[in-house]
Amino acid sequence: MSLAAFGLAWWLGLYLVARDPRKPVLRRASAGLVAYAAALALPVPPVVLAVPAVAWTGAIVCRLPERYDRWWRWSAVPLLVAAWFLPLVVLPPLGFALLLYVRRTRTLLGAATLMFLLGSALVFTGFTPSVWLIASIGVDLLLFGVLVALRDAFDEGEAIRADMVRSLLGSAGLAAVFGGQVALFLDDRLTPLLYGTVAAAIALQVLANPLAAVVDRVAVPTVAAERAELREAVEALPKLDQRTALDELDLVKSTRRALSGYGDLGRLVANPLTRLPVIDARLAARGAPDQPLERAAELKSLLLESILRLKPRDGEFGTSDEWRHYNALYFYYVVGIRPYSRRTKREDLDPNARKALAWFVNQVPERTLHNWQNAGAKLVAADLSARVPD
Structure with a gap:
């Protein structure tokens, strides 16, 4: 039972x-689940059970105004240090974040947070047997993780059920194949090996792409970017x-996401813009196969055409409205x-792009x-919507 709970928490x-390690809400929700999995598998100190509460608080404040996120970033480490001596100290910030969140939007996430808050309070006070409560906390954490994934998929305009089921089944299969071999000869001394084997199998499946990218950069650097794109x-x-x-509304959101992923x-x-009828017509017109990459390339071409339609006709570059x-x-x-990024320096810009870069940096917040x-x-x-297939 604990192995299954560990595997689910570790996988999620x-x-x-x-999904996107750049997003704080995903990183924080992930940290809470991984800490819970570690608490199930290892003889960790009680403070580790406080990590999910702190991480959950951080994930919730991502949906609140920026000032609350700043407060969390400054207080997360001190809270964990204080939790070493008094675990209950991590619960008031979570309750406060829950109150603010529920006032803004009443969702299932708020109910899951409330149940997690109550369960954590009982565990930290030792009021009831911790085995069942820790299991219930795990259910709340899994529900929370799924809700975070669903919200992220909605924000990105993606379907998630098929992708999540595929990942879960693949992880479960690998964990069963490799963990099952250890389980055949299991005794108390091999229990850590069993958990480690399951964890490694799941990690290899879920993180297959990032791991392959690292290997490609070392083994085949000349084609690493192309392989990563495929x-x-x-x-x-x-x-x-x-x-x-x-x-x-969906058209505008999808267009915004397509522009951000233009390259x-x-x-x-x-x-979803790749499913537009105008894409079908353009593929048929040039006799291209109906393949996902062809549709993506056609969408990229459409976006460029629409952007160029916005260009005024009085020169190559200007700064007027x-x-x-x-x-x-x-x-x-x-x-x-990227005018506001210190890490991105381009030496291959043409004169107009250099002018644009200087203008953004000096005059455009x-x-x-x-x-x-x-x-x-x-x-x-609006331009894409007006495109009627020939």
Whole structure:
């Protein structure tokens, strides 16, 4: 029983962070699940049971105004240090975050948080037998993780059921194959080996793409990027939303996501815009096969055409109001300049791109650029909607 709970928590924790390790909400939810799995498998100190509460609080504040997230970042480590002496100290921040969240939106996530809060309080006080309570906390954590994954998929415009089931079945299969061999000869001395084998098998399945990317960069660096793009496209297929009819709001959201993934065919493959009738017509017109990568490439071409339609006709670069939407989309997404990133330096920019970069850095606040991109995405979405197949 504990092995199954460990496997589920470990798998879901890795699955969340593998979706997009750049997102704080996914990293924090993952940390809570991984800490819970560690508490089941290892003789860890009681403070480890406080990690899920702190991580859950951090995931919730991601849905609250920015100031609460700053408070969490500053207080997370001190809370864990204090929890070493008094585990209950991690619960008031979680209760406060729950109250703020429920006031803004009443969802199943709030109910799961409440149950987790009550269960954690009982465990930390030793009021009732901890075995069943820890199991109930695990159920709450799994529910929380699934809800976080569903919300992330909704935000990204992706389908998630097929991808999640595929990952779960693959992980369970590998865990059964390798863990089963250890279980055949199991005794008390081999129990840690059993948990370690199951953990390694699940990690190899869930993290197969990142691990393959590391190997490629070492073994075949000349084609590592191309292989990574193909793997991302394959991984994206189960996430594709098969709807061909999108309402106005979904069309704008999908366009915004397509623009943010303009240079990544793997991300474009999972975008529902690839199912637009105009894509079908364009593929048929040039006799191209109806393949996911072909659809993604055609969508990329469509996006570029729509962006170029926004370009004024009075030159190659300008900074007047009529240029702002074109500049915000073309130079940021198509050319790929990142004016506010210190880590991204481009030496291959043409003169117009250099002018645009200097203009963004010196005269355009980051928030203003973001607003222009949102407005530009609406214009591109309207242009895509107006495209009627020939």
